[in-house]
Amino acid sequence: xxxxxxxxxxxxxxxxxxxxxxxxxxxxxxxxxxxxxxxxxxxxxxxxxxxxxxxxxxxxxxxxxxxxxxxxxxxxxxxxxxxxxxxxxxxxxxxxxxxxxxxxxxxxxxxxxxxxxxxxxxxxxxxxxxxxxxxxxxxxxxxxxxxxxxxxxxxxxxxxxxxxxxxxxxxxxxxxxxxxxxxxxxxxxxxxxxxxxxxxxxxxxxxxxxxxxxxxxxxxxxxxxxxxxxxxxxxxxxxxxxxxxxxxxxxxxxxxxxxxxxxxxxxxxxxxxxxxxxxxxxxxxxxxxxxxxxxxxxxxxxxxxxxxxxxxxxxxxxxxxxxxxxxxxxxxxxxxxxxxxxxxxxxxxxxxxxxxxxxxxxxxxxxxxxxxxxxxxxxxxxxxxxxxx
Numbered sequence: 001x002x003x004x005x006x007x008x009x010x011x012x013x014x015x016x017x018x019x020x021x022x023x024x025x026x027x028x029x030x031x032x033x034x035x036x037x038x039x040x041x042x043x044x045x046x047x048x049x050x051x052x053x054x055x056x057x058x059x060x061x062x063x064x065x066x067x068x069x070x071x072x073x074x075x076x077x078x079x080x081x082x083x084x085x086x087x088x089x090x091x092x093x094x095x096x097x098x099x100x101x102x103x104x105x106x107x108x109x110x111x112x113x114x115x116x117x118x119x120x121x122x123x124x125x126x127x128x129x130x131x132x133x134x135x136x137x138x139x140x141x142x143x144x145x146x147x148x149x150x151x152x153x154x155x156x157x158x159x160x161x162x163x164x165x166x167x168x169x170x171x172x173x174x175x176x177x178x179x180x181x182x183x184x185x186x187x188x189x190x191x192x193x194x195x196x197x198x199x200x201x202x203x204x205x206x207x208x209x210x211x212x213x214x215x216x217x218x219x220x221x222x223x224x225x226x227x228x229x230x231x232x233x234x235x236x237x238x239x240x241x242x243x244x245x246x247x248x249x250x251x252x253x254x255x256x257x258x259x260x261x262x263x264x265x266x267x268x269x270x271x272x273x274x275x276x277x278x279x280x281x282x283x284x285x286x287x288x289x290x291x292x293x294x295x296x297x298x299x300x301x302x303x304x305x306x307x308x309x310x311x312x313x314x315x316x317x318x319x320x321x322x323x324x325x326x327x328x329x330x331x332x333x334x335x336x337x338x339x340x341x342x343x344x345x346x347x348x349x350x351x352x353x354x355x356x357x358x359x360x361x362x363x364x365x366x367x368x369x370x371x372x373x374x375x376x377x378x379x380x381x382x383x384x385x386x387x388x389x
Contacts, residue, residue, distance in 0.1 A: 065131030077140030108355030113167025143304025
């Protein structure tokens with residue numbers, strides 16, 4: 001029987017390979033998928049690709065164990081956020097150990113979990129009475145675009161799994177729910193002119209200023225309306241403006257202004273519904289700008305809308321707590337994942353993975369060696385449990 005230490009070492013070696021692939025969401029993940037698929041083939045495990053519409057990316061789905069109902073889905077995303085402009089002290093795509101920490105982009109979020117699942121494949125091939133389904137997706141970081149089709153394949157083609165474990169970094173604690181994540185863009189189009197003659201053009205920046213003010217006001221209003229009994233931190237639904245980009249020079253009326261913002265809605269709230277008045281304001285601005293110049297206007301776009309995962313007294317949370325010995329209070333997180341998508345498809349779902357979200361998306365992102373050991377313990381107990389049926 002493999003020991004926790006040996007399984008941890010195996011997982012760290014795999015993590016080194018995974019971190020070595022630059023799978024930033026703006027690029028492809030196919031090189032990593034090729035490697036993982038070859039690794040599974042060497043272990044005698046067949047896998048299935050579910051390609052993106054343009055073929056430039058893919059999900060990977062594999063079943064280890066018998067083709068029966070009641071299996072466990074281990075879900076993780078293969079993409080990572082950019083390192084651009086971050087002051088890394090080591091190569092972000094080379095796994096580097098320092099002071100008990102493994103540094104590298106995606107080490108915590110969330111290639112560490114994927115590495116542990118892959119390291120445990122030989123365990124999962126030894127006499128399981130219920131299977132493990134490995135479900136690795138693309139484009140989670142930019143809107144969970146890859147997971148829905150893979151979840152549909154799981155629901156349609158596989159013997160019904162009992163539950164899904166999403167391995168987002170949670171310090172190996174069971175997380176029962178998370179907020180949604182909806183990403184929006186507003187583009188205001190103006191007409192350039194000399195800034196000394198504003199009557200001859202339309203400044204997209206000046207026109208967009210009212211929209212920015214409206215969003216800031218809505219953010220404050222949502223905070224004021226937060227339920228004191230909310231289980232989330234921060235409480236309530238939040239709205240933040242992530243990027244404002246407009247204009248070319250001080251003395252030129254801006255031709256274009258782009259506003260990117262997100263809404264993190266608690267379960268039971270709909271982000272689009274919360275923006276009803278704001279969308280009407282954009283439509284009104286569009287009409288007023290077009291009245292001045294038909295080439296001007298304002299457009300509201302939905303870029304992504306990831307559903308929340310509602311806390312539930314479900315099989316998934318109870319199962320993971322049994323594996324980890326976690327007797328703490330119910331937990332929720334503010335970040336989003338494919339967990340809400342699994343839940344909406346009818347699967348009991350829980351988040352549990354190694355590492356901390358506090359280290360995710362940061363320069364010198366890391367996962368602690370102790371977290372990898374705890375993750376290895378989880379995989380060993382999972383295999384033992386599924387052997388017992």
